[in-house]
Amino acid sequence: MAGLALDQLSKIYRSRGKQPVLAVDRVDLAAGEGEIVGLLGSSGCGKTSTLRMIAGFEDVSSGTIRVGDKAIQALPPKDRGVAMAFEGYALYPPLTIRDNIGFALLRERRSREEVARRVGEIAGLLEIGDILDRYPPTISAGQQQRTSLARALVRRAAISLLDEPMSQLEPQLRAILRARIKDYLIEHRMTTVFVTHDQTEAIALADRIAVMEQGVLQQYAPPAELKEQPANLFVASFIGEPPMNIVDARLAPGTEGGGLIATSPDGLTAFKVPLAPALTARLGRPDIGYKLGIRPHRALVGDPLGLPATVVSNQWLGDQAHLALDLGGCFLVVVAHRRIDASIGGTVPVRLPPGAMHLFDAASGRALLHGLEAQEAAAA
């Protein structure tokens, strides 16, 4: 086992007669030994190119990749100490599922007993223990994907690389398999990099997530930090489900007592957020546009100190309530862990704690403040 470090890693695709495409743009990223890292982004963001460069299936345009203290970017894939699970599975059709999974261990000349034990263990963990004697073409896509995952995980390689490892999982297996895989990776201290477009999956598995967009690393942080301190509007709206509520805001002039004014899509005042005068002064001019964000479970519905809002929808989903509220013309999604007694069309108080608010520069998207209350106290 070892750590992994990417240093200013770039990938440019060149083809004759076309503009070069900068797929990965100077990415710095380090994974400690035993750390689970998720590369997250939508299609074309550069996450898969990054993974394939680590594996050795793509040349590096510039930058370095180190495993431990050894630069590996010039080595062929088989000498890099990496195990990869491919999105397209790439199973060997003439081999049984058992032999597909055990193939690399047999090639390492491990004893039959050890191979049988490890294959049995990983197959049981991934719920494919009963199809070990079958052949890839005869099993479902979900089972093929789990076989491909088993083949990578069973090796306990220095670095495990997983490309969309759970996209085909049956919904009823998803939670338990995520939990078992995470337990297995932690148990064996496996340094892991996985690619996904699904933020729920990234948050479930990863110790740290690298959010990518257009080849650029937007933020690299633990899931809780991405939620609590998103670097910009892109990360703020990509991470979390339901997504963060984001509304327009501007600074109130000093003559109106300062603070922030949140506005509805029609440009009308929706609600006000009082700020300490020092903070109002520090933020800048009233003519700059801001975005104000609050996560759905941080808005406190039913809090008597709240502002009156109209109930658009109130849905109980078995273990959580989802509400839509109209607060001064702003559409807010609110999540609660208990049933909320509020009928549609009625009024319910909702408190938006300043400490849970995020403030962004509307033009650049950059985050300015996380938690207005804390800043207020610091500024006083």
Added chain:
Amino acid sequence: MTGAARLVLDGVAKRYGRAVVLDDVSLEVESGEIVVVCGPSGGGKTVLLRLIAGTEQPDQGDIRIDGKSMLGLGAEQRDVGMAFQNFALYPHLTAYQNIASPLEARGLATAEIKQRVDKVAALLRIGHVLGHTPRELSNGQKQRTSLARALVRGPGTLLLDDPLRNVDAKLRYEMRLELPRLLASFGSAVIYVTQDYREAMALGRRIAVLRQGRFEQVGAPETVYGEPANLEIARLFGDPTINLYPCRPDGEAVELLGERVPLAPGMAQLAGREVMLGIRAEDIEVATEPMPGSVAAELDAVTPLNVRAVLYLRSRDGKELLATVPEDDALRFGRGHRPVWAKLAPDRFLAFDPATGARL
């Protein structure tokens, strides 16, 4: 926009060769009501929609709209609107022309068409993109255009085939929360098809669970979730999937997860028989110290799941248990691999017959 229709499915069956796709399916939908048809793929959902739309005819049973049998009538003779997950817009027409197409087919006057299209476009907040072709629309705008086309003539019956599948998370939640109010304003009888149980619970006044060609349960969302008719429905509704343990209770307790767990009085009738006991993840309380009546376990992983976190526990006898807590509460458990205690809520246990799957 009127159309106080009422849709009745009466013993509908459909076979393809020897395969029975739908078997004795009955359902009534009031005008203004949303019934969500939910179930795994291959359960017959798409065929059901085709039968109602009139692109296929049933082998048995009747389909009535406003009391009138639809048997033998083609799609164009039925007062049914439809929107699909793949949008199915005409690529060479603008959003406006797409929405107007069902009205033009009926020969309405241009002024009347414009008034109706503008009204439905305003409700769906796509008034600013009516001049765009589908290629120039985002997925969310395409979906709204597709919905607007289905709604524009105020159909008595509206069929929605997984319409939120291909839209991004933000829009999916907004639409989930807005759709009931929007649809209610049209008064259609709505059949909404999805595989996502949360979407079903969010949107349906009632949910009809379609499995293997039959409605295995039709009821309010809370009933389907809280009192599932059988084991498979309990497994379909819930994320994480419900924890299941085969066991044999005695009069007042059951041997479970390596401990003797007292049972709620209502379970006394199960004494001495084999049952499959179901425990929902959110009904389990987890603490880092022993609690009265709790089960000792090892916490092996913490996997956050939206606003909650899944705790992966193993009991002393090696059984797995998934519990969930609000995400903020999960931080105190760190990365896991530590002893914890789990308190079960025996009054919320569900018991199933291991042979038939029926809830006991």
